[in-house]
Ligand code: MF3
C-alpha cells in the first residue's frame with residue numbers, strides 16, 4: 631500500500647509524508663536496489679518509542695550504578711541479583727531477564743572464563759582477582775533497554791585488567807562507526823580488527839540485537855562481520871553493541887547442567903561491555919550504558 635505525499639507519515643510524527651520520511655524511503659529503496667540489507671519500517675522507532683527506551687535506559691543505568699557502588703569481594707552473585715531486582719522495581723521497572731525463556735534470575739553475572747549468561751547463585755562468591763560482567767536489562771512501561779559493565783574485584787592482574795580495558799575500548803571503536811547510511815558490518819569489522827590487534831578473539835555465535843519494543847529484535851549484530859555488509863544503520867534504529875572478547879580462542883560452550891552459562895573452551899578469561907545505541911540523524915545516542 632502506497633502512502634500519498636500529503637498523508638500522515640508512517641512514523642507517527644504527525645507531519646505529512648512529503649515533509650517527513652518520503653526522501654528517506656526513496657534513499658532506503660536505492661540502497662535496497664544496490665543489494666544492501668535495509669531495515670523494515672517496523673524496526674524504526676518513533677520519537678515516542680525512543681523516549682520510552684531512553685527512560686528505560688535511565689533505570690538500567692541507575693541499577694548498574696547501584697551495583698557499581700556496592701559490589702565487593704565476598705559478595706555472592708545471588709546478592710547482586712537481589713540488588714538488581716530491588717533497585718529495578720523501586721524505580722518502577724521489571725528486570726527483563728526474569729522468566730525470559732525460562733531464565734530464573736534478574737541479571738546475568740559472568741565471572742572470569744564465563745563468557746555470558748551466568749546465573750547468579752548463593753554458592754558463587756566474588757573473590758579477589760576476579761573479573762565479572764554484570765548484564766542488566768530493564769522493561770519500563772513496555773520499553774526494553776540492555777547494558778552491561780565489567781567490574782574488577784580487589785586486585786586483578788595486569789593481563790585480565792588489560793582484557794577488560796580492551797573490551798571497553800572496543801565499544802568506543804564500534805560507536806565511532808555508528809552513522810546513518812553506514813552498515814552494521816562497518817561497526818563489527820572495526821571492533822574485530824581492534825580486538826585482533828591486541829591478540830584477543832571475538833565470539834562469533836552470540837552477538838547484539840535490535841531492542842526496544844522486545845528484548846531481542848532484528849537485526850542480529852555481529853562483531854566479526856565485514857565492511858559494507860549486514861544491515862544498514864538508519865535514523866531510528868536501536869540496537870546493542872556487546873562484543874564478547876576472549877583472551878584466548880574464540881571457541882565457547884554452553885554449560886549443559888543449567889542450559890545457560892556460556893564458557894570459553896580453553897578456560898581463558900572473557901570480557902564484555904554492552905551499550906544500547908540509537909542511530910540519530912547525524913550519529914548516535916547512547917540510550918543505556
Ligand atoms: N542481556 C542479555 C543480552 O545482552 C540477555 C540474556 S537473556 C537472559 O542479550 F535471559 F539470559 F537474560
Ligand code: CO
Pocket residue numbers: 776838839870872904
Ligand atoms: Co543484549
